[in-house]
Amino acid sequence: MQGVVLKPGHQLALEEVPKPQLDGPGQMLVRVTTSAICGSDLHIKYGEIPISPGTVIGHEFAGVVEETAPDVKCFKPGDRVVVAAGLWCGYCPSCMRGEVQTCHVGGVWGGGMFQGRPLSGAQTEYVAVPNADMCAVPIPDNVSDEQAILVGDVFSTGFHAIQQGGVGPGDTVAVFGCGPIGLAAVASAQLFGPSRVYALDMVPKRLELAAVLGAEPIDVSQGSPVTRILAETDMRGVDVAVEAAGLPESFSQALSSLRRGGMLSVVGLFAKSVELPLPLLGLYGVRISMGLADLGNMGALMSLLANGKVDLSGLVTHTFPLAEAMEAYDLFENHKDQCIKVMLKP
Ligand SMILES: [Zn+2]
Numbered sequence: 001m002q003g004v005v006l007k008p009g010h011q012l013a014l015e016e017v018p019k020p021q022l023d024g025p026g027q028m029l030v031r032v033t034t035s036a037i038c039g040s041d042l043h044i045k046y047g048e049i050p051i052s053p054g055t056v057i058g059h060e061f062a063g064v065v066e067e068t069a070p071d072v073k074c075f076k077p078g079d080r081v082v083v084a085a086g087l088w089c090g091y092c093p094s095c096m097r098g099e100v101q102t103c104h105v106g107g108v109w110g111g112g113m114f115q116g117r118p119l120s121g122a123q124t125e126y127v128a129v130p131n132a133d134m135c136a137v138p139i140p141d142n143v144s145d146e147q148a149i150l151v152g153d154v155f156s157t158g159f160h161a162i163q164q165g166g167v168g169p170g171d172t173v174a175v176f177g178c179g180p181i182g183l184a185a186v187a188s189a190q191l192f193g194p195s196r197v198y199a200l201d202m203v204p205k206r207l208e209l210a211a212v213l214g215a216e217p218i219d220v221s222q223g224s225p226v227t228r229i230l231a232e233t234d235m236r237g238v239d240v241a242v243e244a245a246g247l248p249e250s251f252s253q254a255l256s257s258l259r260r261g262g263m264l265s266v267v268g269l270f271a272k273s274v275e276l277p278l279p280l281l282g283l284y285g286v287r288i289s290m291g292l293a294d295l296g297n298m299g300a301l302m303s304l305l306a307n308g309k310v311d312l313s314g315l316v317t318h319t320f321p322l323a324e325a326m327e328a329y330d331l332f333e334n335h336k337d338q339c340i341k342v343m344l345k346p
């Protein structure tokens, strides 16, 4: 079968890779019907997330169950499923606290480890899923692969940004960066009854989509975003700022846009360190929260999609056959055609 493989020298290639086989309890074999390219795949390509060359990459996928180990209870061959971007065990101290994203033996597909074994990635044709009952959810008939796949990472992360930010009724929220996760955060914010949600980016299509999802768009290329947000909030600043761009500049702008005692919720993936103005933050009592998404929410988020409470269909802008994965990466990496989320179909 074909898979997108990390090569030395910051390269990716579509290569022939071995088809996985079930070799233990709790596993199921999933025939991938859709996988997605994620911003973190580029961090992997450029060594900012170090993994071994030769690894199949990709951690966002939906598919059809092909085979299950005898002890798998929740799934059977033929079921459509989406699998979490990272796996967890369910019984370590973190999992027992309900914080599956910090599972002591967990890891992300395509370079991570689960229970001491490497996890080969999902930009390919088949994936063997360990701990399947816990780390996958069924896809309802009325939810497309392209929507369902977002539950495994993008929607969960956007939702997590809002939840860890503590957004409540009447709050003002500013989302910095309207890539897939920022847009998912904009959509998720609406579930918590905010009074205003501002969405900041400079790509027109992303700002348009943020507006469709209920935000007031602010084009950061048209003057200081901090000045704009302060002007919009009677110089108070917003209650919650979400950093979803992973850039030192937007991190600093998000901090400066907060009210005193406000909360900065960081979900952007940073390639390098940023400086914190601790004297000012201490004085103003600003709080910062960060970390990976709680993928234990996947089932609830799937229900929101299935019942039409959230519509993220606008995020998926391009779909390529897996055979054209390198063309898909070129489009995604070089921000061609105002792409947002790019899917691969084996
Ligand atoms: Zn991802």
Ligand SMILES: [Zn+2]
Binding pocket: 088, 089, 090, 091, 092, 093, 094, 095, 096, 100, 102, 103, 104, 105, 106
């Ligand atoms: Zn665990």
